[in-house]
Amino acid sequence: MRDIYRLWRPSPLYRAHRLEAALKTPARIYYKYEGVSPAGSHKTNTSIAQAYYNMKEGVERISTETGAGQWGSALAMSCCFFDLECMVYMVKSSFEQKPYRKSLINLWGANVIPSPSNQTQSGRSILEKYPDTSGSLGIAISEAVEDAATHENTKYSLGSVLNHVMLHQTIIGQEAMTQLAKVDDYPDVLIGCVGGGSNFSGISYLFLQDKIKKGKEIDVVAVEPTACPTLTGGEFRYDFGDTAEMTPLLKMYTLGHEFVPPPIHAGGLRYHGDSPIISRLYADGLMGAVAYHQTEIFDAAVKFARTEGIAPAPESAHAIKCAMDTALECKKSGEEKTILFNLSGHGHFDMGAYDSYFNGAMTDE
Numbered sequence: 001m002r003d004i005y006r007l008w009r010p011s012p013l014y015r016a017h018r019l020e021a022a023l024k025t026p027a028r029i030y031y032k033y034e035g036v037s038p039a040g041s042h043k044t045n046t047s048i049a050q051a052y053y054n055m056k057e058g059v060e061r062i063s064t065e066t067g068a069g070q071w072g073s074a075l076a077m078s079c080c081f082f083d084l085e086c087m088v089y090m091v092k093s094s095f096e097q098k099p100y101r102k103s104l105i106n107l108w109g110a111n112v113i114p115s116p117s118n119q120t121q122s123g124r125s126i127l128e129k130y131p132d133t134s135g136s137l138g139i140a141i142s143e144a145v146e147d148a149a150t151h152e153n154t155k156y157s158l159g160s161v162l163n164h165v166m167l168h169q170t171i172i173g174q175e176a177m178t179q180l181a182k183v184d185d186y187p188d189v190l191i192g193c194v195g196g197g198s199n200f201s202g203i204s205y206l207f208l209q210d211k212i213k214k215g216k217e218i219d220v221v222a223v224e225p226t227a228c229p230t231l232t233g234g235e236f237r238y239d240f241g242d243t244a245e246m247t248p249l250l251k252m253y254t255l256g257h258e259f260v261p262p263p264i265h266a267g268g269l270r271y272h273g274d275s276p277i278i279s280r281l282y283a284d285g286l287m288g289a290v291a292y293h294q295t296e297i298f299d300a301a302v303k304f305a306r307t308e309g310i311a312p313a314p315e316s317a318h319a320i321k322c323a324m325d326t327a328l329e330c331k332k333s334g335e336e337k338t339i340l341f342n343l344s345g346h347g348h349f350d351m352g353a354y355d356s357y358f359n360g361a362m363t364d365e
């Protein structure tokens with residue numbers, strides 16, 4: 001497992017000098033870049049561990065869902081390393097928006113089909129009720145769970161939300177803290193985008209521990225789309241993790257397990273719920289949350305690509321937007337704050353989204 005981690009870890013921590021100059025901000029902006037993994041996001045930090053432990057237990061086949069395709073790719077690669085079969089239910093809107101994610105999943109030897117599909121009872125009943133649905137993570141999870149329950153020696157694997165996934169991702173924050181210490185810096189503001197909460201947990205938990213145990217003053221901010229405003233618009237209560245009500249109940253901020261968000265390009269942020277740990281931290285006031293519209297996210301993504309060079313995933317662009325806004329506030333107040341954000345993945349498979357932004361077809365969800 002550690003040997004495989006060496007393919008991309010430690011991931012780089014960059015100081016955004018050119019972005020700072022373009023914004024004329026006195027703030028220092030750093031970002032941890034998780035797009036250097038072979039699948040293009042932080043998801044491999046947990047997929048490798050999950051595939052390894054399944055292999056150790058003698059499991060032969062893994063089923064899962066994927067939104068934007070990042071998790072499906074990461075798990076496909078990991079299953080390939082540990083000789084496991086892999087079956088991926090991919091949210092239909094993303095399957096259509098990102099055809100090359102499907103190719104990548106196939107390249108690593110996994111099967112992938114659009115969800116809702118006619119392969120499962122939960123898929124068929126959704127299709128009967130809503131034949132034109134764009135799908136959702138909640139529906140795809142139901143299909144993958146049902147698949148595991150109805151196939152021999154198959155386990156279901158989730159790429160976010162659950163505690164073990166958050167734990168695997170904390171490698172991001174451990175490295176970031178060490179890297180920042182080398183340049184004698186420490187964040188005043190810490191930012192990450194939130195779908196199910198895993199990359200955010202990864203970058204923030206160790207710093208939140210400092211805040212809770214050592215009284216460090218640090219603002220921790222989760223960023224989500226206004227089209228799927230789980231923390232900023234949801235309720236904190238018990239809910240199912242999936243649409244067909246097959247998962248255990250989780251206490252979390254939720255928009256309701258039947259909520260189907262509009263098909264925004266940040267497919268990885270289209271989840272009705274959130275990590276129970278993040279939900280609790282938010283309810284206790286230890287962190288904040290903001291939501292942004294789709295076009296302002298892409299404005300920020302383009303500015304970032306044109307200053308820092310990296311083409312960000314639309315999900316990660318939510319964190320970029322918030323970091324830029326924070327840096328602009330510093331410009332007004334004259335404060336030299338240190339801002340750290342997690343750049344959770346690259347956008348090399350999201351060129352269709354960038355095209356629709358440039359040709360004016362993008363809707364401002």
Ligand SMILES: *Cc1c(COP(=O)(O)O)cnc(C)c1O
Binds near residue numbers: 070160195196197316
């Ligand atoms: C999956 C994904 C997300 C959202 O999932 P979290 O579990 O909230 O991290 C964000 N960014 C990228 C690049 C992703 O692939």
